[in-house]
């Protein structure tokens with residue numbers, strides 16, 4: 001049973017990798033084939049979603065300027081998008097990438113933790129937890145196409161995907177640097 005599930009995931013993955021290509025400028029991008037075959041395209045405020053029903057692959061472009069900082073609102077949008085895709089039986093895989101130049105995600109929105117109420121911060125951290133648990137436990141094959149810097153919460157997001165592909169550019173950094181900000185991840 002477990003083996004069958006693993007095989008299913010791996011077959012779906014082969015299809016997903018075929019749709020990723022990288023340009024000479026160190027950017028990872030969805031192949032033009034995907035755009036041409038696209039059946040469904042929807043846009044939430046900070047997310048552009050391209051879903052190709054013929055392959056079952058969705059591409060979630062994060063477009064929350066300037067650096068895709070993960071605010072409560074943005075985290076909620078991400079969770080709702082993943083939930084909707086999971087409910088669609090024709091969707092097998094999800095590629096997460098960024099529309100912002102040079103940055104995949106700057107991590108948690110620092111302004112959400114600064115001079116906000118205890119109640120708001122509680123809601124915010126619950127949304128952080130929901131985001132990574134949702135991705136980590138998703139039945140979809142998930143790939144982070146990391147086309148820019150991805151510190152802290154951005155790294156967490158990428159780590160909770162099944163696979164990560166990062167653009168080969170020495171200017172792009174990735175890692176869990178939040179302790180440098182004096183921040184300790186809460187006990188969940």
Ligand SMILES: CC/C=C\CCC/C=C/C(=O)SCCNC(=O)CCNC(=O)[C@H](O)C(C)(C)COP(=O)(O)OP(=O)(O)OC[C@H]1O[C@@H](n2cnc3c(N)ncnc32)[C@H](O)[C@@H]1OP(=O)(O)O
Pocket residue numbers: 066067069102103105106107108109110111149151152153154156177178181183185
């Ligand atoms: C199981 C649990 C495990 C782990 C728990 C995870 C805990 C996670 C914690 C966090 O994520 S805390 C956030 C940590 N993030 C950072 O430290 C990133 C800081 N930012 C940068 O390093 C850079 O901004 C950059 C992302 C590399 C982009 O650099 P660039 O030169 O392109 O842009 P610039 O620095 O000029 O920034 C533009 C603009 O964006 C604002 N900004 C940047 N990061 C954030 C952020 N995280 N939150 C809110 N806003 C952010 C920055 O202030 C600039 O705004 P301005 O134009 O108004 O000045």
